[in-house]
Amino acid sequence: PTAPLVLGIESSCDETGVGIVRGTELLANAVSSSMDEHVRFGGVIPEIASRAHLDAFVPTLRSALDTAGVTLEEVDALAVTSGPGLSGALMVGVAAAKALALATGKPLYAINHLVAHVGVGVLDGGDLPESLGALLVSGGHTEILKVDALASDVTLLGATIDDAAGEAYDKVARLLGLGYPGGPVIDRIAKEGNPKAIRFPRGLTMPKFTGTAENPGKHRYDFSFSGLKTAVARCVEQYRARGEEVPVADIAASFQEAVVDVVTSKAVLACREHGMSTLLLGGGVAANSRLRELLAARCASAGIALRVPRPGLCTDNGAMVAALAAQVVMAGGAPSGIGFAADSGQP
Ligand code: KG4
Numbered sequence: 001p002t003a004p005l006v007l008g009i010e011s012s013c014d015e016t017g018v019g020i021v022r023g024t025e026l027l028a029n030a031v032s033s034s035m036d037e038h039v040r041f042g043g044v045i046p047e048i049a050s051r052a053h054l055d056a057f058v059p060t061l062r063s064a065l066d067t068a069g070v071t072l073e074e075v076d077a078l079a080v081t082s083g084p085g086l087s088g089a090l091m092v093g094v095a096a097a098k099a100l101a102l103a104t105g106k107p108l109y110a111i112n113h114l115v116a117h118v119g120v121g122v123l124d125g126g127d128l129p130e131s132l133g134a135l136l137v138s139g140g141h142t143e144i145l146k147v148d149a150l151a152s153d154v155t156l157l158g159a160t161i162d163d164a165a166g167e168a169y170d171k172v173a174r175l176l177g178l179g180y181p182g183g184p185v186i187d188r189i190a191k192e193g194n195p196k197a198i199r200f201p202r203g204l205t206m207p208k209f210t211g212t213a214e215n216p217g218k219h220r221y222d223f224s225f226s227g228l229k230t231a232v233a234r235c236v237e238q239y240r241a242r243g244e245e246v247p248v249a250d251i252a253a254s255f256q257e258a259v260v261d262v263v264t265s266k267a268v269l270a271c272r273e274h275g276m277s278t279l280l281l282g283g284g285v286a287a288n289s290r291l292r293e294l295l296a297a298r299c300a301s302a303g304i305a306l307r308v309p310r311p312g313l314c315t316d317n318g319a320m321v322a323a324l325a326a327q328v329v330m331a332g333g334a335p336s337g338i339g340f341a342a343d344s345g346q347p
């Protein structure tokens with residue numbers, strides 16, 4: 001059988017994405033971001049994101065079809081992110097996908113955003129192995145997943161209990177007066193600082209939270225970044241109260257080291273304890289240079305193969321939705337029908 005031609009739609013946050021794949025081959029990945037409209041607010045404003053999706057959807061769809069050189073009639077299946085994400089933003093993509101499905105009669109697949117961040121891996125480096133772990137780090141979510149079958153068997157091993165990793169970068173950048181979004185600028189400034197200058201707290205790494213391999217604690221694979229953010233705020237305040245110059249580069253480097261230390265060590269621990277021999281990294285924070293460096297080193301010494309899809313596939317996009325849906329189609333999964341709702345909560 002020939003590989004299915006699948007069109008995927010993503011609208012869970014500030015990116016309007018339409019991607020087209022044929023099986024594991026990427027044909028188009030059109031993305032329009034409303035980030036510019038959120039910058040002056042220092043964070044994504046849901047109402048603005050939803051309106052931007054309405055404006056961007058049809059041009060993004062046209063662009064993807066043009067790039068792929070296919071028509072809607074030729075598509076075998078449609079897919080859309082149904083959650084988790086911002087509910088108003090999700091609803092725009094879901095409504096658009098349902099309209100296309102009704103107008104064309106094509107089967108429609110509701111796709112989980114987190115699993116799509118993993119499924120996109122097939123577009124860069126080919127098929128994913130059976131015992132696969134995933135570390136997802138973005139502005140909206142931070143998780144460790146165990147993937148036994150992309151189409152049907154994915155377990156959430158751990159997640160943040162407060163802020164997402166990218167959100168922590170954004171909040172700390174604001175505290176340091178570095179602007180928004182904070183990830184890229186902290187990544188850059190941290191290179192000039194000493195990551196050991198200040199020992200910031202590593203959230204949920206104490207034995208009372210992690211337990212042991214035999215007797216795991218409730219938060220063994222979970223994350224918390226709000227205490228870290230508070231520690232950075234207190235540190236900055238102390239310098240200011242003393243009338244001293246704030247050592248921005250040292251604070252940025254030390255903050256980044258705390259985030260990256262925790263996410264890499266917990267991801268590697270989860271892989272070891274669940275027999276997962278490959279780890280896939282996804283989400284916007286996957287662009288972080290220190291995260292890539294430390295994760296590569298820790299995976300190498302633990303004998304874990306690391307897969308990092310190229311940056312345009314790590315940030316939110318439509319191709320990841322199409323790629324996962326194609327896997328579902330090829331595994332014989334049934335379409336979702338037209339009645340499903342956008343679901344903003346965790347899976
Ligand atoms: O995946 P994404 O584009 O959107 C979602 O949040 O879902 O991720 C954006 C997040 C922002 O919080 C941004 O600060 C962070 O990813 N980010 C980074 C870097 N580039 C983007 N964080 C750390 N280092 C980076 N180089």
Ligand code: ZN
Pocket residue numbers: 113117138140283315316
């Ligand atoms: Zn995402």
